Amino acid sequence: MNVLQLFDVTKRIGPREIVRQLNMSVRAGEVxxxxxxxxxxxxxxIRMIVGLIRPTRGAIQVCGHDVERDPVSAKRHLGAIVExxxxxxxxxxxxxxxxxxxxxxxxRIEERIERVAKRVGLQDRIDDKVKxxxxxxxxxxxVAQALIADPKLLVLDEPTNGLDPAGIREFRELVRALASExxxxxxxxxxxxxxxxxxxxxxxxxxxRVIAEASVAELRAGAGSLRLRVSRWDEATAxxxxxxxxxxxxxxxxxxxxxxxxxxxxxxxxxxGAGFDVYEAARTGGLEQSFLALTGAESGGxxx
Amino acid sequence: xxxxxxxxxxxxxxxxxxxLAVVVALALCLVGMFALGEHHEKQIYSRVPTxxxxxxxxxxxxxxxxxxxxQLSLLERxxxxxxxxxxxxxxxxxxxxxxxxxxxxxxxxxxxxxxxGWAETSQFVGAAxxxxxxxxxxxxxxxMVAGEMTQGTIKLLVVRPVRRRxxxxxxxxxxxxxxxxxxxxxxxAFLGVALAIDGPQGAMQPEWLNVHVRFxxxxxxxxxxxxxxxxxxxxxxxWHAFLLQSALVAGAxxxxxxxxxxxxxxxxxxxxxxxxxxGSIIIGFVVAAMARGQSWVRMLFTTHLSLYGDLAGGTAxxxxxxxxxxxxxxxxxxxxxxxxxxxxxxFGRQDxxxx
Numbered sequence: 001m002n003v004l005q006l007f008d009v010t011k012r013i014g015p016r017e018i019v020r021q022l023n024m025s026v027r028a029g030e031v032x033x034x035x036x037x038x039x040x041x042x043x044x045x046i047r048m049i050v051g052l053i054r055p056t057r058g059a060i061q062v063c064g065h066d067v068e069r070d071p072v073s074a075k076r077h078l079g080a081i082v083e084x085x086x087x088x089x090x091x092x093x094x095x096x097x098x099x100x101x102x103x104x105x106x107x108r109i110e111e112r113i114e115r116v117a118k119r120v121g122l123q124d125r126i127d128d129k130v131k132x133x134x135x136x137x138x139x140x141x142x143v144a145q146a147l148i149a150d151p152k153l154l155v156l157d158e159p160t161n162g163l164d165p166a167g168i169r170e171f172r173e174l175v176r177a178l179a180s181e182x183x184x185x186x187x188x189x190x191x192x193x194x195x196x197x198x199x200x201x202x203x204x205x206x207x208x209r210v211i212a213e214a215s216v217a218e219l220r221a222g223a224g225s226l227r228l229r230v231s232r233w234d235e236a237t238a239x240x241x242x243x244x245x246x247x248x249x250x251x252x253x254x255x256x257x258x259x260x261x262x263x264x265x266x267x268x269x270x271x272x273g274a275g276f277d278v279y280e281a282a283r284t285g286g287l288e289q290s291f292l293a294l295t296g297a298e299s300g301g302x303x304x
Numbered sequence: 305x306x307x308x309x310x311x312x313x314x315x316x317x318x319x320x321x322x323x324l325a326v327v328v329a330l331a332l333c334l335v336g337m338f339a340l341g342e343h344h345e346k347q348i349y350s351r352v353p354t355x356x357x358x359x360x361x362x363x364x365x366x367x368x369x370x371x372x373x374x375q376l377s378l379l380e381r382x383x384x385x386x387x388x389x390x391x392x393x394x395x396x397x398x399x400x401x402x403x404x405x406x407x408x409x410x411x412x413x414x415x416x417x418x419x420x421g422w423a424e425t426s427q428f429v430g431a432a433x434x435x436x437x438x439x440x441x442x443x444x445x446x447x448m449v450a451g452e453m454t455q456g457t458i459k460l461l462v463v464r465p466v467r468r469r470x471x472x473x474x475x476x477x478x479x480x481x482x483x484x485x486x487x488x489x490x491x492x493a494f495l496g497v498a499l500a501i502d503g504p505q506g507a508m509q510p511e512w513l514n515v516h517v518r519f520x521x522x523x524x525x526x527x528x529x530x531x532x533x534x535x536x537x538x539x540x541x542x543w544h545a546f547l548l549q550s551a552l553v554a555g556a557x558x559x560x561x562x563x564x565x566x567x568x569x570x571x572x573x574x575x576x577x578x579x580x581x582x583g584s585i586i587i588g589f590v591v592a593a594m595a596r597g598q599s600w601v602r603m604l605f606t607t608h609l610s611l612y613g614d615l616a617g618g619t620a621x622x623x624x625x626x627x628x629x630x631x632x633x634x635x636x637x638x639x640x641x642x643x644x645x646x647x648x649x650x651f652g653r654q655d656x657x658x659x
Contacts, residue, residue: 013655013657047655047656047657050459050462050463051462051463052459052462052463052655052656052657053655053656053657054653054655071465071467072465072466072467073465074465075463075464075465075466076465078463078465080460080463082459082460082463083456083459084456085460086455086456086457086459086460087457087460088317088455088457090317090320090321090322091316091317091320095316095320098316099313099316099317100460100464102309102310102312102313103306103309103310103313103461103464103465103466104464104465105306105309105465145460149465
């Protein structure tokens, strides 16, 4: 079942189309990565999903409820962190959660607060004022408020911004755990490594368009390059080119582009079969290569 | 009910914000200043030689009433056409009404060396409702929505399963309720201070309400002369009038709160919205003062912040044209409704891009 669905969503602000004809769907139990360079329209899309801004055209459904026409039903199944989870600093963590729980119309609020506080590891500091929290603790409280109403869809906008490596790992594990409990998670990021480690599927957004959508496994397998050191490299280059491979090679090291697993296997088999000696063969890129190939190297420059 | 939960939330936030502490501190300063002023005035009054309370005030009042009624019967045939004639008539009417009130309720005049704390408070509240109290209200609620926009907390508020209009309605209800409560409490704080310093006498002294002000154009005069007319006036005990005045202050401050609230929706920065609300009040006063005598000044909301003045005649004197309480209430209501409609329209459709 699709927990989140976007149909031809377009947002125009002034003369500029920020996002164009997005079609996406996220299933229960799936972590869906929304990858793109800064300025590609990720935050705009997320703000449309959570009802902060309205699409110019198209429709967004959460659990089958239209976000624009029936916002109350749609948002009942939604938990979100939009950019930094700003909380009320003059209230305690518990009061913040109480505030959000009331708005969700929940019962047994105290019990829920205890439960989510424990889940994010804030139970000891929950009665402190939020202005005394560290950034990491604020982030945890942000997750707690997103989970307070037992949502079916969790929307996270650049959730690991500002976290230290340990915090990022912890966060990733939490997201995986939530997904394994059946939650659908929609997470945006400009960090390829993050998406690669956290997500099951990924859509790549560039200049407001989804230019690719694939499972992380597919992306990892597809469209990489192969670095080769072979005997008689000039002959080998000509031989490969004749068979339609794209080869860069002006010395003994050849680079063959646009290869997926199947093509790599075939190439090596045929190369050896044709009597060339292969001294060295190494895959490069994978997902990163795909990402750069898809978005253009210059705009993906901030991948680590 | 969702609205009730929104109200609970907004109340929780309002009472824990630092703004409330600032408002309470400023209000206490104001009460302190008033206490100081009263103390000073009381010392001046205490130098007036004491008179033995005249036991025969009743006889005097009866005699005065008879004389005034006799003179009045000579005048009352025709409506006055000059300011002088009107003033003479009004003075007689007032005398008759006062004597009748004193005799009917057995209320003698208070000794001239004593201050009337009720009258002092009423006067001070009348001035404060046009100056300090609106500013306190603006500080209290001038960033109800803008504050959340500035802090970014609006995002996590709007993603909840609650309609935007319900959120806004809850915020507005808390704004007006807290502003009304603040001004009501402030009125009684002033009263408490005045009675503690001046003594409790004066509660039953007469106060004139429903005073109509007529304007007479005199040849050669630049401006028409206002005369308070008592044809339809009602005489109330002061404590009674003070209760009404406090309620009217609370009502007018609800209108101020609504205006400040609208500013907080229209301007997404907390500082800008608070300044805009304050600015609109100050500009309102300045414009009203500059255009004194123009009939459209009655359409400004700042003209009617002292609704009690509309009823007791004071507003007409400052505005330079006749006003009534019904007019004042209508003007404040229209401003409130129109601005709130703008706020709800704006907030309901707005794309929240930068919060």
